[in-house]
Amino acid sequence: MNDLSGSTKKFSWEQRYADSDNLFGRTPSELLLAWKDHFRTGLSALAVGDGEGRNGVWLAEQGLDVLSIDISSTALSRAEGFAAERGVKLQTECADLLTWQWPQQSFDIITSIFVHMHAELRQQVHQSMLQAIKPGGLILIEGYHTNQCKMGSGGPSDPSMMFTPELLKEDFPGMTILHSEVLSTDVVMDGKQLGKGAACHFVAHYPAT
Secondary structure: OOOOOOHHHHHHHHHHHHOOOOOOOOOOOHHHHHOHHHOOOOOEEEEEOOOOOHHHHHHHHOOOEEEEEEOOHHHHHHHHHHHHHHOOOOEEEEOOOOOOOOOOOOEEEEEEEOOOOOHHHHHHHHHHHHHHEEEEEEEEEEEEEHHHHHOOOOOOOOHHHOEOHHHHHHHOOOOEEEEEEEEEEEEEEOOEEEEEEEEEEEEEEOOOO
């Protein structure tokens, strides 16, 4: 999922998923793969904007209890099918991140992978994520860096919808930053290699009380 800003986006994402057999593939996020050792059986996870489940299903395969949320019911139906194929349990909920009733201090792990929106909406969703993480939990974010606009390989056309390490740090006050990096990544959509992209990887720990 690349952007979100209300009901009009719900329609556009429904159409985009309907027009593709598998929009973003089934390979999990590079960031999640790099932090695999931190995911233990029995932890609870919220996969934000999880689309067709490439990340939520992978987390479930690591033994986590996963809730996958997205604005597209078409994508979540595919995520459920993918989970069934892999023999894991995945709970799904179709929701607009801006109006969803976020559970409070309920998840050990929260992931947001290539979920992009305008600044005021991003801040609202990130604040909700901060309220939903348990003390001692981890928030992991992967998304396009503002340099992506220069790469010509996709992503939002508006740089204000992208990330910088400084912006992410500001969005999560009170958290301990464990990892923050800008790096090159391969951009793949609808099974096609679109070229190199610029991404931010961000991992923050919510201190236990």
